[in-house]
Amino acid sequence: MEQLLNIAIFMPLVGALLIAIVRQEKFSKILSIGISSVVFFIILYLFVSFNWQTPGFQYVTRFNWIPSLGISYHVGLDGMAISLLLMTALVFVVAFLWSWKVEDRPNLYFTLFLLLETACLGVFSALDFFLFYLFWEGMLIPMYFIIGMWGHERKVYAANKFFVYTFFGSVFLLLGLASIVVYGYVMTGKLSFDYLFHLGFSYPIWLQTAAFLLFGLGFAVKIPMWPVHTWLPDAHVEAPTAGSVILAAVLLKMGTFGFVRYSLPLFPEASKQFIPLIFFLSLVAIIYTAMMAIAQTHIKRLIAYSSISHMGVVTLGTFAMDLNALNGAIYMMVAHGLSSAALFMSAGFIYDRVHSYHMDDLGGLARYIPKLAVFLMISGLAGIGFPGFAGFVAEFLVFLGTYRNFPVWAFLAGVGVVLSAAYFLYMYKRVMFEEETLSEYRLEKWKHIKDLETHHAISFLLITIYALLMGLYPYPFVKIVEQTTKYVLGG
Amino acid sequence: MNWNVLLPELTLSLGILILFLLDLFASKKHYRALVYASILVVFASFLSVFFVEHPARSFFNLFEVNSVNLLGKAIIYVLTGLFLFAMQDYYERKDSVYTELSYIPLLTALGLSMVLSSANFLILFLSIELASISMYLMVSLARNEYSSKEAGFKYLIIGAVGTSMFALGSAFYYASTGSLFFSEYRDENTLFLLSMLLLLSAIALKASAVPYHFWTPDVYEGAPTPVTGYISSAPKVALYFLMVHLLFYFHHLKQWLLLVAVFSLLSMFYANVVAYAQKSVKRLLAYSTIAHSGYFFLGLAMLEPQLQKALLFYVSLYAFATLGSFVIMSALEKKEGFSHHLLDYRGLYKEHPVLASLFALFLFSFIGIPPMALFVGKLTLFMGLVNSMLFPLALFLVVASILSAGYYLRVLVSLFLEEGEKKYAPTRVSGGEAFALLLCSILVLLLGIFPHLLLDLIRL
Numbered sequence: 010m011e012q013l014l015n016i017a018i019f020m021p022l023v024g025a026l027l028i029a030i031v032r033q034e035k036f037s038k039i040l041s042i043g044i045s046s047v048v049f050f051i052i053l054y055l056f057v058s059f060n061w062q063t064p065g066f067q068y069v070t071r072f073n074w075i076p077s078l079g080i081s082y083h084v085g086l087d088g089m090a091i092s093l094l095l096m097t098a099l100v101f102v103v104a105f106l107w108s109w110k111v112e113d114r115p116n117l118y119f120t121l122f123l124l125l126e127t128a129c130l131g132v133f134s135a136l137d138f139f140l141f142y143l144f145w146e147g148m149l150i151p152m153y154f155i156i157g158m159w160g161h162e163r164k165v166y167a168a169n170k171f172f173v174y175t176f177f178g179s180v181f182l183l184l185g186l187a188s189i190v191v192y193g194y195v196m197t198g199k200l201s202f203d204y205l206f207h208l209g210f211s212y213p214i215w216l217q218t219a220a221f222l223l224f225g226l227g228f229a230v231k232i233p234m235w236p237v238h239t240w241l242p243d244a245h246v247e248a249p250t251a252g253s254v255i256l257a258a259v260l261l262k263m264g265t266f267g268f269v270r271y272s273l274p275l276f277p278e279a280s281k282q283f284i285p286l287i288f289f290l291s292l293v294a295i296i297y298t299a300m301m302a303i304a305q306t307h308i309k310r311l312i313a314y315s316s317i318s319h320m321g322v323v324t325l326g327t328f329a330m331d332l333n334a335l336n337g338a339i340y341m342m343v344a345h346g347l348s349s350a351a352l353f354m355s356a357g358f359i360y361d362r363v364h365s366y367h368m369d370d371l372g373g374l375a376r377y378i379p380k381l382a383v384f385l386m387i388s389g390l391a392g393i394g395f396p397g398f399a400g401f402v403a404e405f406l407v408f409l410g411t412y413r414n415f416p417v418w419a420f421l422a423g424v425g426v427v428l429s430a431a432y433f434l435y436m437y438k439r440v441m442f443e444e445e446t447l448s449e450y451r452l453e454k455w456k457h458i459k460d461l462e463t464h465h466a467i468s469f470l471l472i473t474i475y476a477l478l479m480g481l482y483p484y485p486f487v488k489i490v491e492q493t494t495k496y497v498l499g500g
Numbered sequence: 501m502n503w504n505v506l507l508p509e510l511t512l513s514l515g516i517l518i519l520f521l522l523d524l525f526a527s528k529k530h531y532r533a534l535v536y537a538s539i540l541v542v543f544a545s546f547l548s549v550f551f552v553e554h555p556a557r558s559f560f561n562l563f564e565v566n567s568v569n570l571l572g573k574a575i576i577y578v579l580t581g582l583f584l585f586a587m588q589d590y591y592e593r594k595d596s597v598y599t600e601l602s603y604i605p606l607l608t609a610l611g612l613s614m615v616l617s618s619a620n621f622l623i624l625f626l627s628i629e630l631a632s633i634s635m636y637l638m639v640s641l642a643r644n645e646y647s648s649k650e651a652g653f654k655y656l657i658i659g660a661v662g663t664s665m666f667a668l669g670s671a672f673y674y675a676s677t678g679s680l681f682f683s684e685y686r687d688e689n690t691l692f693l694l695s696m697l698l699l700l701s702a703i704a705l706k707a708s709a710v711p712y713h714f715w716t717p718d719v720y721e722g723a724p725t726p727v728t729g730y731i732s733s734a735p736k737v738a739l740y741f742l743m744v745h746l747l748f749y750f751h752h753l754k755q756w757l758l759l760v761a762v763f764s765l766l767s768m769f770y771a772n773v774v775a776y777a778q779k780s781v782k783r784l785l786a787y788s789t790i791a792h793s794g795y796f797f798l799g800l801a802m803l804e805p806q807l808q809k810a811l812l813f814y815v816s817l818y819a820f821a822t823l824g825s826f827v828i829m830s831a832l833e834k835k836e837g838f839s840h841h842l843l844d845y846r847g848l849y850k851e852h853p854v855l856a857s858l859f860a861l862f863l864f865s866f867i868g869i870p871p872m873a874l875f876v877g878k879l880t881l882f883m884g885l886v887n888s889m890l891f892p893l894a895l896f897l898v899v900a901s902i903l904s905a906g907y908y909l910r911v912l913v914s915l916f917l918e919e920g921e922k923k924y925a926p927t928r929v930s931g932g933e934a935f936a937l938l939l940c941s942i943l944v945l946l947l948g949i950f951p952h953l954l955l956d957l958i959r960l
Contacts, residue, residue, distance in 0.1 A: 077952045143870045150864060157917045165917050169909050176905050180898045187882035
């Protein structure tokens with residue numbers, strides 16, 4: 010069982026090496042899909058056999074790695090990690106399926122995505138600060154090249170912006186890690202990067218504050234929280250579809266995951282201290298970026314802003330210091346991963362067929378690509394938290410929990426969430442209906458566009474099924490998530 | 501007299517003398533054989549390091565060896581060997597074959613390894629000069645290259661200023677302590693302070709820290725590219741091993757921390773800003789060296805074994821990364837009309853994916869991305885700084901390294917994300933260059949994943 014997790018983490022890495030050696034297009038595609046599916050089934054198996062009643066980490070592997078610095082290879086999963094891992098594995102399967110028709114340098118493309126998968130799985134499983142940081146930064150290089158090489162017109166600008174912003178955050182995170190490790194060393198005389206070793210400490214408040222800010226800056230850039238969010242719309246707009254899918258579904262979750270895994274349990278007092286600040290930033294994110302989304306005419310940019318807005322709900326729930334809210338926040342991470350992946354896939358599909366992301370060039374597509382119209386509706390509803398989908402359970406829990414301690418904040422945020430319905434329906438109207446605004450010439454051309462192909466349909470189905478399952482029968486999913494929230498909130 | 505202590509130096513000297521004699525009878529066509537012979541000499545002295553009994557002193561205590569400076573010597577010999585491997589083909593292609601090139605790098609290595617072992621300012625002065633003068637020669641030895649002569653001349657003049665500062669510093673040291681030996685002198689008087697200031701400045705000049713950096717970009721740009729790689733790696737290693745040694749004798753001065761911090765902050769921020777204005781990749785890397793001097797100086801801020809350990813680890817791996825990147829550039833320079841302008845690097849990935857990927861590896865390691873070893877250097881440096889209660893300096897290091905990411909990215913963008921217009925004849929990478937690159941990149945990667953292999957050897 011323990012070995013299965015290690016196999017899942019490192020199998021994509023081995024796959025990447027194989028692809029780099031063999032360099033056959035067909036081989037790359039089949040191998041990537043094969044490996045990601047195997048990884049998915051391994052993680053599904055781990056998920057099913059996960060015991061939510063026992064506290065603590067499961068499937069733990071640990072051995073000394075760099076003894077003189079107190080660094081060990083230490084991986085293990087708790088409820089939050091396994092939920093995110095399952096979503097990650099699924100989204101990667103979908104991303105590979107979606108990329109079936111990639112023609113531009115396919116070998117390098119799949120190599121980079123497989124590297125990215127190892128990094129993403131590693132971030133959620135690592136229980137050692139050094140290992141965590143290794144994976145955290147490890148995802149930077151593949152993503153940089155994915156945006157920079159397969160992106161649209163302003164890809165270089167977007168890739169550089171992505172890199173510099175993320176690197177900005179992570180160097181502060183590194184300094185934060187170094188500070189608490191050194192503090193542990195000074196206090197106990199033992200140099201250790203181990204997460205569980207540090208979990209037992211209670212740091213003095215000055216260190217908590219400093220480390221919370223340093224960690225928080227690193228996480229906030231990744232989430233992204235307002236006002237360090239500006240890299241995200243550019244990165245999304247320029248990234249290729251599969252890149253956007255991974256970026257929205259997995260990479261953004263690393264930040265919120267970091268808050269729950271590291272900031273809350275390690276710096277509990279500082280977290281309480283910073284509640285007003287975090288709430289303020291979350292609320293700005295929820296309302297301001299939702300309004301930004303309404304103002305967009307570029308559909309990918311609109312979805313990007315909606316992601317920021319949803320991540321605001323996650324940070325709100327994370328710091329509400331309530332079991333339900335935290336459950337909801339983690340649930341939201343998974344739910345948003347699924348819905349945003351589906352939305353970006355729809356946007357990418359539209360671009361594939363019509364070669365435009367701009368609403369002014371679009372309209373009446375429901376007549377020409379009806380299957381996509383259905384799936385876009387489903388993914389949009391999942392995104393705005395329609396009952397029956399995972400997002401609804403998540404938002405419900407977040408607001409329920411937040412309302413108990415902070416009714417005013419919960420009310421304001423609830424108002425903001427209503428806006429999400431507005432921008433999504435507005436986009437749907439402009440893209441799928443309103444045929445009359447378009448020129449004859451354009452409509453004539455669209456008569457021959459092809460609807461969803463098999464690999465597209467499978468991808469959509471996988472995501473929809475998972476989102477529906479989580480929405481209609483949330484009990485086991487919430488229970489598994491609760492295994493984490495209990496220890497995070499000290500219950 | 502304990503001759504065993506001098507084993508690596510003796511091997512080198514003997515090798516140099518033999519090569520010198522051979523050179524009298526050799527003509528140009530023996531160039532390759534001579535270079536191989538000199539590689540053998542370096543390899544022999546690298547092996548002899550393992551047979552030195554340590555810790556020990558010799559020559560009336562003028563010369564001392566311990567595990568740390570032996571490690572430094574081993575690193576310097578490896579760097580010298582890799583340089584010799586890489587340069588051989590370069591000079592043949594450039595049609596500027598000098599048989600003298602077989603032993604001049606060995607003279608540098610000899611000087612540098614004596615720097616590490618000296619326990620007296622007189623010996624230190626002589627060995628620094630031996631290394632410097634042979635480096636001036638290496639910089640200027642390129643046929644039909646005006647810029648190389650200019651660089652050599654500039655290096656010589658500014659180096660001479662450093663030399664005189666060093667001499668004056670030693671004189672003041674003698675005046676205040678009454679001896680030229682490194683001694684634990686705990687008094688704080690003006691004379692001693694002045695000597696510290698002069699010595700530190702001289703070493704900062706050799707290590708190209710701001711405000712003594714002016715020679716660096718010009719010399720780096722003008723020198724033959726493999727030589728640039730060498731002068732930005734091996735001497736740096738030697739200087740910082742020396743500084744760690746000297747730190748013990750000067751760290752008690754109140755002004756030490758202030759001076760070191762000023763040098764380091766100036767270097768980091770000045771170089772990381774000015775680098776953005778560079779069009780030539782060679783100059784850009786010169787500024788990156790200056791910025792790294794800033795990072796390394798932070799490791800000297802206080803006497804704290806963790807901090808110095810981090811510094812030595814960082815600088816050793818930095819040396820390999822920088823040698824590797826200059827070797828790549830020298831392999832590219834063999835193309836007709838290649839000028840190291842950023843535009844010349846466009847689309848290199850399509851043309852030569854392996855070289856481009858290795859260059860990317862080194863550039864990412866300069867930025868400090870794991871799993872490259874320079875990241876561990878930066879992390880341990882952070883830990884050392886926090887441990888010595890120098891949190892603000894650590895924050896400055898964070899800001900500086902964020903600042904630096906942008907200009908490395910510019911090179912990466914040229915390499916990977918832009919299309920080249922000019923078509924060059926494809927580059928052939930010689931066996932020697934390939935070997936040097938392989939070893940540099942393996943070290944940078946391997947020691948990033950298993951840093952304790954080197955860290956545990958640095959026993960301070």
